[in-house]
Amino acid sequence: MNVKIEELNASNWYDCCNLTLADGQEQYMEPNAVSIAQSKFEPSLKPYAIYTDSQIVGFLMYNSELEELGSYWIYRIMVDKNHQGKGIGKAAVKLMIDEMAKSLDAQKIAVGYHPENTGAHALYESLGFQDNGDRFGKEMAVVKNVAI
Template sequence: MSTKNVKIVELNEENWYDCCQLEISKEQKEYIEPNAISIVQSKFELTLKPYAIYSGEKVVGFLMYNSVPEELDGYWVYRIMVDKELQGKGIGKAATKLMISEMEKLPNVKKIIVGYNPGNLGAHHLYANLGFVDNGDRFGKEMAVIKYINE
């Protein structure tokens, strides 16, 4: 599958329900909230920016990040997922690169941070391949990895 047609689109009335219908694998259920929870969260925490991930014209994933700095003086990625039927095809990596490009436009961004359970090997490989580093930061059961943005 080509990842040239991967794009991210802000969540809207046309794609939110498709995002709610996406599923993760059984192995990932303990690591990530359902997309519907994330979408509701974004309606109460207005600095969160939810996006649908498309491959061509089809919604295949969901991501969300915060548009204000938080812990560790960085901007946090809250969610990123690709439907279980399309995982392992490079869509998540392509969408994460697009998300990073969007986040780099935020004011004074020096760090992009994502937290994930150390047992989530898929997340570990994705973020390591994209230049996120583990400085030993931990938040409860999650480890936080950081991508430093050059000014």
């Protein structure tokens, strides 16, 4: 399966709005339309569509400004319910980490998620993110040191 990420643009943003989460995942994440709107008012947020071949199957977004924990933060990552469990999310996060390392010279990348979101926990742990005990409100934060 050929996974790629592409910056959101006039031809792909609406398809990202129509992607859906699996039952029970909605409680952990804002709708993609909200994230896209947020990116228009916070220009440091960089939204991307996730593709397999030519089909949009997911959405991701990161912040291009250094934030808490001396890190650049992943704000959103989601894969449509019909495409989950195929390794797409993991491949997309790897591509996003590479993009952040190249374009931002990122040395630390962080992501926050609800502790009960076991899917997110497994994903980030498999990619080498570490839980150092950092908590922000209801979310835990995990950090990955990026070798440049």
